[in-house]
Amino acid sequence: MDSQGHQGAGRPTDALGMEIAEMRRLAHWVVDVVVDHFESGAAGAAVAESTPQQLAAIFGGPPPRHRRDPRESMELLVKHALGNMQHGDHPRYFARVPGPSSFAGVLGDWLATGHNAIAASWAGGSGPAAVELVVIDWLRDLLGMPEGTEGVLASGGSMANLIGLAAARHSTGAGVAYTSDQTHASIIRGLRGIGFPPDHIRVLPSDELFRLDPEQVLSALEGDRLAGRRPGFVIATAGTTNCGAVDPIDRLAEICTDHGMWLHVDGAYGAPAALTDVGRTVLSGIERADSLVLDPHKWLFQPYDIGCVLVRHPGALARAFSMTPEYLADATARATEVDLRDRTVELTRPARALKLWLTFHTYGLDRIRAAISAGIALAEHAEGVIRSDPHWEVVTPAQLAMVTFARVGASVDAHASAAAALAGTGFAAVTSTRLHGQSVLRLCTINPMTTHDDIDETIRRLDEIFTQRGA
Numbered sequence: 001m002d003s004q005g006h007q008g009a010g011r012p013t014d015a016l017g018m019e020i021a022e023m024r025r026l027a028h029w030v031v032d033v034v035v036d037h038f039e040s041g042a043a044g045a046a047v048a049e050s051t052p053q054q055l056a057a058i059f060g061g062p063p064p065r066h067r068r069d070p071r072e073s074m075e076l077l078v079k080h081a082l083g084n085m086q087h088g089d090h091p092r093y094f095a096r097v098p099g100p101s102s103f104a105g106v107l108g109d110w111l112a113t114g115h116n117a118i119a120a121s122w123a124g125g126s127g128p129a130a131v132e133l134v135v136i137d138w139l140r141d142l143l144g145m146p147e148g149t150e151g152v153l154a155s156g157g158s159m160a161n162l163i164g165l166a167a168a169r170h171s172t173g174a175g176v177a178y179t180s181d182q183t184h185a186s187i188i189r190g191l192r193g194i195g196f197p198p199d200h201i202r203v204l205p206s207d208e209l210f211r212l213d214p215e216q217v218l219s220a221l222e223g224d225r226l227a228g229r230r231p232g233f234v235i236a237t238a239g240t241t242n243c244g245a246v247d248p249i250d251r252l253a254e255i256c257t258d259h260g261m262w263l264h265v266d267g268a269y270g271a272p273a274a275l276t277d278v279g280r281t282v283l284s285g286i287e288r289a290d291s292l293v294l295d296p297h298k299w300l301f302q303p304y305d306i307g308c309v310l311v312r313h314p315g316a317l318a319r320a321f322s323m324t325p326e327y328l329a330d331a332t333a334r335a336t337e338v339d340l341r342d343r344t345v346e347l348t349r350p351a352r353a354l355k356l357w358l359t360f361h362t363y364g365l366d367r368i369r370a371a372i373s374a375g376i377a378l379a380e381h382a383e384g385v386i387r388s389d390p391h392w393e394v395v396t397p398a399q400l401a402m403v404t405f406a407r408v409g410a411s412v413d414a415h416a417s418a419a420a421a422l423a424g425t426g427f428a429a430v431t432s433t434r435l436h437g438q439s440v441l442r443l444c445t446i447n448p449m450t451t452h453d454d455i456d457e458t459i460r461r462l463d464e465i466f467t468q469r470g471a
Helices: 020-043 052-059 070-081 103-114 120-140 158-171 186-191 214-226 251-257 271-275 277-282 316-321 328-331 353-363 367-385 414-426 451-468
Strands: 149-156 176-180 200-204 229-236 263-268 292-295 308-310 392-399 402-409 430-437 438-445
Touching: 020 070, 020 103, 020 367, 052 070, 052 251, 052 316, 103 186, 103 353, 120 149, 120 328, 120 353, 149 277, 149 316, 158 186, 158 229, 158 263, 158 308, 158 316, 158 392, 176 186, 176 414, 200 214, 200 451, 214 229, 214 251, 214 277, 251 263, 271 367, 308 316, 308 328, 328 430, 367 392, 367 402, 367 438, 367 451, 392 438, 402 414, 414 430, 414 451, 438 451
Parallel strands: 176 200, 176 229, 229 263, 263 292
Antiparallel strands: 149 308, 292 308, 392 402, 402 438, 430 438
């Protein structure tokens, strides 16, 4: 290698020997396939699957000893691996919380992956680290949290919530965590995983609007105090996965202030709605969180994976996760630098921030806000369509791009069966779930490419399924 860092004569360009001409040919093919997917993805199935036996027959067998044609192998992956999955970017994928990625996000991911970028230490990746710190501060400002709030990017909501709650316990000591029966299951799993004993995880019944009830929290914490346990944490949700409910965060923040407790807010899907006027009103109080989680790969239009945790207390993340073993002594930050590995349980970390930074630069904040607003409006349209048909009832009205509904007189298992039948056609995917024991169907409409016709036809086809079954 010469003084400018260029490859020396005879040095292979690829670690395993692929030639430049073939690299370019294959890379151009990949670009075309991905752009074709963006152009015509709506023509395919919203979700598809094959049996384990079918897929094992396609991909299995012993590892090849000798080279196979990479173009043929990639075609196999596109057809059978990428063809057999949920397509969260499909305009009629309304199940769970879809992930409609922007193309700029894909470009940023490609750049980071193609350069094998790492964001662990400042010395090993000052550029990616600087981009991540900028993106974190953008998110902090957009969500109204104070200057000095620190954060880190993670793989998604499960990991971001775990990081935030681990930092909370490290900062304040052991204590009881209070949450509701609508809290995402991964949070309960995370609490157990970081060592909360069963009697320190208090799952309270949600109110009639499926929110964490402040009075239930007060009653439970007084009971715990009498039993000799320290009330430590309230875990609120800004947009539940079941129905988009938002806990009364302002009131819960007051309780935490009065009782010396930590307020953690899970806004994995819902928090980005705060970028809009409507969402900011619904999400009032999230800026008061001690720790706040959001997933840009949901409502900020990023490809998987990218979650984020923000913590208002400077140094809390580093106090929980910092490590300086001897083999990292030459990659330890100085006073004005940040080693992002010290804010998370991950040491090896991809450069997740590049795609989000590029998305903000490519589209601008106004366009992103408009796309979020469009998702909110789509759910309101869906609610209107459902209310106009006496065969349906709205169970929870449209909120944060989510609406739940039920077929009047349908049996307990009918909704899940109808959702499966619709998914089997490939036209659309919806989720069935239960709310206080009631079986419902659920639409999540965060994809700005979804049209009113998509929603109308999805509901019409569900109606047809029930009609054919005599319901």
